[in-house]
Amino acid sequence: MTLRLRLLLAFAFLSIVTAGAVAGAGYVRARDAIVQRAQDNAVIETTNRVEQLYPLPARPPDAASLERIAGRISGREGSALAQARGVVAGSMDPSLITPELRSLVSSGRVGWQRVPYGGGVWLVVGMQLRVTPAGAPGGSSTDSSGIEVYVLRPFTSEIEFVGELARNAWLIGGAGLILALGLGFLASRGVLRPVRELQLAAWQLGQGDLSARVPVRGRDELASVASTFNSTASSLEHYVGELQRMEADARRFVADVSHELRTPLAAMTAVTDVLDAETADLPGVAGQAARLVNRETQNLTRLVNDLIEVTRFDSGTAALALDEVDVAEVVRASLRMRGFTDVTTSLPTDVRARLDPRRLDVIVANLVGNALRHGAPPVSLTLWIEGSSLLISVADSGPGLPAAVLPHVFARFYKADSARGRSEGSGLGLAIAWENARLHGGTLVAANRPGGGGALFTLRLPLGGER
Structure with missing residues (x-):
């Protein structure tokens, strides 16, 4: 995996985490606020309509009075249900009231619950109608009237708005990801440019171009690496130049010495050939010495000829006679x-x-x-x-x-x-x-x-x- 790809993946991961955290947290907070405000408004509106029913009739409620109560609190968009002592009236489906909500309302508290209905989400708000007993000082206490009312209100628009928030969060996150990838690409280009230049210079150096250098930009770590590379390359160029000069001097010395030795060796070879021809007439030790001198002269001549041949190869002057x-x-x-x-x-x-x-x-x-x-x-x-x-x-x-x-x-x-x-x-x-x-x-x-x-x-x- 290339360094650029790793940088892009790191930017993408960071942007996904950041966008997910920010958009997710924002979505959750907005969703909770919207739902809570809608529920609070529904409860307040229902409570206000219930308060308009007071004072309640003194006689026990019948089906007709419960129907009137349900009609007055239902509103234009919803429906309502009123019940008391087993008598139920209103246009709301009683099956929408869950046992949990019914238990909460029976305890004298105001309750609400979201329920699926008619292909959407609706809100059921329930409460008791309470009355102040006769002779109670300043309405300091209330008693249950025995009447429970439930109002069914549409909640689909709020849910759709929450869904829109979720879609916007995804869109913002996607746009943030694309932006982060673009910034990551630009950043990787800026970061990797000195690395590519360093790679190219190192390759040129490996190919024998000792003059290869890296431009130094800024004062960051990459600039320090580039400076170190240039310093090393300069030192290497200097030492290699010295070695090449010394090698050239050594080759020239060998060539000069080999050529200088050819003339005296030719004379020595002529003399040793004469001595070799006369070794049969020489005394034992003298004959042995003459043969030894002749053999070593031939070896020396062969060595000089080989050295001359090697210097031709090194200097590039060796040629074929095809x-x-x-x-x-x-x-x-x-x-x-x-x-x-x-x-x-x-x-x-x-x-x-x-x-x-x-x-x-x-x-x-x-x-x-x-x-x-x-x-x-x-x-x-x-x-x-x-x-x-x-x-x-x-x-x-x-x-x-x-x-x-x-x-x-x-x-x-x-x-x-x-x-x-x-x-x-x-x-x-x-x-x-x-x-x-x-x-x-x-x-x-x-x-x-x-x-x-x-x-x-x-x-x-x-x-x-x-x-």
Whole structure:
């Protein structure tokens, strides 16, 4: 759930609770006031009409007198009923008088009750007619006349008005909800705008744009977060710039040193070649020293050449010299030139591809040399076509690559065994092979053979030389 949706839901919930509480409380108070006022008015009006009946006749009431009483207090909109000593008169239906109301009136009090009648709500008001006994001082006490009167008055208009109040309360609540949602939307836009800007700047920073910054507005918490982000981004830009400068200096230093070493190494190689040719005539220790110098000179030359190749990849100057070649012939020549005779090959004929033969030679030499040095025989090389790709796999029968080594096998200067001697390789061969595969637009993947029993390197290159 997004932050904007959560804010809108919070505003909606708050508005519903607030509108419900305010409109509900207002509705209840208004309803009670209206109903109470209507009931009070009905009781007062009925009482006033009853008072107009006094003084009551001294004789006991009969049906005719009860009918007159009922007629005088019924009013224009309602009906009335008068009863005394079992005699009932009037136009009101006696069944509308509930036992509770009848009991209340019989006790001498004024009572009223709402009842359903004729498809609406009506109000029944009941009371006793009381008289002052003869000789009572100042009317200080009254006695029941034995006459009970009940008046039926319409109450539908008041109920309809209360219903209108309820509908208005719902309408006001709905309008309040819509208004709250609108305000919530505007507020969420204002609150989330800095968050979106921060998100965009963080994404740009993650994509490598170290100049990404967030506008700082106001002095609230979001402005503080934006300021902190900008400060962090500035520091990161500074330190990354320093690291890039140091890396560029280191690469330039390696490139300069490698190129400077090529000239003396060429002379040293020429001299060691002469010494190597004469080692048979040299005494034992001198011959051994000459062979050692020749071998280490060759290792140093190979290391310098590898470093120069790496600096070309880093500087982006490495380029392909594409040519239409017989892939099997290039592989055979690479193995033959380096004396890799203990390799089982499966090289179908007439497999032609457009690639850089020198770089393919480097890839094959590094993969096979690595398998012979660190694996175990037999080593096999297989060439085949899959779709529009050329695939070459090199597998050995050694212990395979440990799981901790697989993620780093193509890293520069990485050696699985830190105790391994420097004469066993510079740690750049597989890295250079991987860079050459990438330069062709292909891939080089390291894994272990299914079921164990050796490492497996698979080279995939496009047949047409596409990048």
